[in-house]
Amino acid sequence: xxxxxxxxxxxxxxILIFKKNLGVNVVRSLIFPLxxxxxxxxxxxxxxxxPIAIVNYDNGPAALxxxxxxxxxxxxxxxxxxTQQEAMSMLSKGSVAAVVVIPQGFSNAQLPKPNVYVYLDNxxxxxxxxxxxxxxxxxxxxxxQASSGAMPGSTTLSHPVPVITNYAYGxxxxxxxxxxxxLVIMVAAFGSVFSSGFTVISDRELGNLKAFLTTPIxxxxxxxxxxxxxxxxxxxxAYIGLVxxxxxxxxxxxxxxGLLELIWIVFLVGLGFSSLxxxxxxxxxxxxxxxxxAQTIVMPTAFLxxxxxxxxxxxxxxxxxxxxxxLTYAVNAVRDIMIKGSLPLSDLVLDSAVLxxxxxxxxxxxxxxxxxxxxQLS
Amino acid sequence: MLSxxxxxxxxxxxxxxxxxxxxxxxxxxKGGEIFGLLGxxxxxxxxxxxxxxxxxxPTAGRIHINGVDMLREPEKAKGQIGIVTQETxxxxxxxxxxxxxxxxxxxxxxxxxxxxxxxxxxxxxDLKGFRKSYAGTFSGGMKRRLETAKALMHAxxxxxxxxxxxxxxxxxxxxxxxxxxxxxxxQGVTILMTTQYLExxxxxxxxxxxxxxxxxxxxxxxxxxxxxxxMSTVLEVxxxxxxxxxVEQIFRKLxxxxxxxxxxxxxxxxxxxxxxxxxxxQLLSAGxxxxxxxxxxEPTIDDVFLKLxxxxxRDQTGDYQGGRQGMMMGRGR
Numbered sequence: 106x107x108x109x110x111x112x113x114x115x116x117x118x119x120i121l122i123f124k125k126n127l128g129v130n131v132v133r134s135l136i137f138p139l140x141x142x143x144x145x146x147x148x149x150x151x152x153x154x155x156p157i158a159i160v161n162y163d164n165g166p167a168a169l170x171x172x173x174x175x176x177x178x179x180x181x182x183x184x185x186x187x188t189q190q191e192a193m194s195m196l197s198k199g200s201v202a203a204v205v206v207i208p209q210g211f212s213n214a215q216l217p218k219p220n221v222y223v224y225l226d227n228x229x230x231x232x233x234x235x236x237x238x239x240x241x242x243x244x245x246x247x248x249x250q251a252s253s254g255a256m257p258g259s260t261t262l263s264h265p266v267p268v269i270t271n272y273a274y275g276x277x278x279x280x281x282x283x284x285x286x287x288l289v290i291m292v293a294a295f296g297s298v299f300s301s302g303f304t305v306i307s308d309r310e311l312g313n314l315k316a317f318l319t320t321p322i323x324x325x326x327x328x329x330x331x332x333x334x335x336x337x338x339x340x341x342x343a344y345i346g347l348v349x350x351x352x353x354x355x356x357x358x359x360x361x362x363g364l365l366e367l368i369w370i371v372f373l374v375g376l377g378f379s380s381l382x383x384x385x386x387x388x389x390x391x392x393x394x395x396x397x398x399a400q401t402i403v404m405p406t407a408f409l410x411x412x413x414x415x416x417x418x419x420x421x422x423x424x425x426x427x428x429x430x431x432l433t434y435a436v437n438a439v440r441d442i443m444i445k446g447s448l449p450l451s452d453l454v455l456d457s458a459v460l461x462x463x464x465x466x467x468x469x470x471x472x473x474x475x476x477x478x479x480x481q482l483s
Numbered sequence: 484m485l486s487x488x489x490x491x492x493x494x495x496x497x498x499x500x501x502x503x504x505x506x507x508x509x510x511x512x513k514g515g516e517i518f519g520l521l522g523x524x525x526x527x528x529x530x531x532x533x534x535x536x537x538x539x540x541p542t543a544g545r546i547h548i549n550g551v552d553m554l555r556e557p558e559k560a561k562g563q564i565g566i567v568t569q570e571t572x573x574x575x576x577x578x579x580x581x582x583x584x585x586x587x588x589x590x591x592x593x594x595x596x597x598x599x600x601x602x603x604x605x606x607x608x609d610l611k612g613f614r615k616s617y618a619g620t621f622s623g624g625m626k627r628r629l630e631t632a633k634a635l636m637h638a639x640x641x642x643x644x645x646x647x648x649x650x651x652x653x654x655x656x657x658x659x660x661x662x663x664x665x666x667x668x669x670q671g672v673t674i675l676m677t678t679q680y681l682e683x684x685x686x687x688x689x690x691x692x693x694x695x696x697x698x699x700x701x702x703x704x705x706x707x708x709x710x711x712x713x714m715s716t717v718l719e720v721x722x723x724x725x726x727x728x729x730v731e732q733i734f735r736k737l738x739x740x741x742x743x744x745x746x747x748x749x750x751x752x753x754x755x756x757x758x759x760x761x762x763x764x765q766l767l768s769a770g771x772x773x774x775x776x777x778x779x780x781e782p783t784i785d786d787v788f789l790k791l792x793x794x795x796x797r798d799q800t801g802d803y804q805g806g807r808q809g810m811m812m813g814r815g816r
Contacts, residue, residue, distance in 0.1 A: 312570030
């Protein structure tokens, strides 16, 4: 009778067909995450221009020399900040990968040498590792120069520079968690695109859509059931990706609550990408064309969303693309949940809001295109 | 007036851009009738059917199904019809039972009657032993029977079939015919079908409509249509190729106008067919000409169709349709 009942019936049909081919579907969902985790885990890239913030409370010649040393390679991109508070807020926003605090008295030759504090954003493990390496190298070099008297007559240090490293987030975070965070979102997007839009086209090719449209149902139940099916597929793919990730060493810092938050984020991604895929599918006749277009959209979107490389490491032009990319917010949210753990609720609300708007717009687009082309669906 | 007809089509028109696919067709199909709609590909037959199915909205005109307006209450109108489309759309990855269950639900059969509907359909399609088997393992005929039974689950009073036997072998075809005759007779279901097989229309249908260039160009019982084009009984003699010219000579001697087609000599038998046949037989035996077969028959719908539309049904397959689909795709982008 009702729209919802018809939607449920059509949804049930897709699920029954899915169940029939469950084995194949699970294997297919397994292969992708495994390959990605293993490949990305084995070949972590060495990033360049990692942004770090420096708080210089000393301003003496040794401090300036230290900063120059940090800047000398092209590994780091140094931003000078006046207060530590400001620097830390940049760190928590993810706009810098590390904060280096040069204490007062750094340039004095007197003892004891004050500690240099380094805070690392370990939710960006590649960048954080590079930053820590360069800072430690520079500190060692500076200490060595001083003790060998390379700079006679200067008031520089006569002792090695002690560096104290702090991690911004729980020690449990690791590279696996970073990769799995991005991976979960990517397989979620793929999961919906290769189920909802895909079945719209195959159902049309096989005459099923025509058969549905000749029954006394509200035609929008077809649209709704496909969106629902795609969203469930997103959750399924993400679940498999997450389980593999956890087995390979990733963790969820936010615990059980984090799991619920994850489901919510993946749900929104699934909703948006299912609708997007249906909007594509009603305008595409052939499965091959659709697969090509879908892949061309999802793959770069996931990449530019920071699924594998933090968006802060992307070239400037691509960084501005990342700002309007919904997957940036999804990946962000998932990393927050998996690595940072106790994230501020406002961050989750912002990410959710962006994803909600994206999903809402996509549902509306799919609805309009479906309505306008429903005569050609048969 | 409305209630006299199971399906009433009033002056429907369908345009795709500048192309008029259906140009003012009116047709009333009575309750309990088996009606055949014929026409070459691209004649507007499929477009007409799609409008009856509620898949396309007519540009102008009205359609009533059991008195329900298809345009105003499409869902109610669709509920009155059972449909077997050209493509076999049973889902290979669902069992026979699940295929029926899904469509039973889509046809709004209440939950407590659904099982009964499924049993009825399994019985009707003779697939009771295969209820748990996936439809992908079925033969073409089994799929078609399942499909047809699926269309009858909600006990519709009207059944619409779009080329139901296309691609089936002789045995499966006659099984479908039997099924259709049975439901027409026992349950009084009105049947509207399109077909490419003229002998099918001839044998199965009470009335036939022929559509061409978007218009209905002929309507009547098979006998009426034959009469209408004024063709008399046809005489055929089948023989070895070398004997055919001799047979042709005999035909001419008797004042007939023969044509040779394959290994047959064919001619209209004229006003007194039986006398003609006797004479032909006499002359054949006098001339000691060996023949395989002598046959006299009423003109078929094939002959009618050929004369009315100037094309054999299965000629020009797809050409015209290709053009229209191209246009529809153009509209879609």
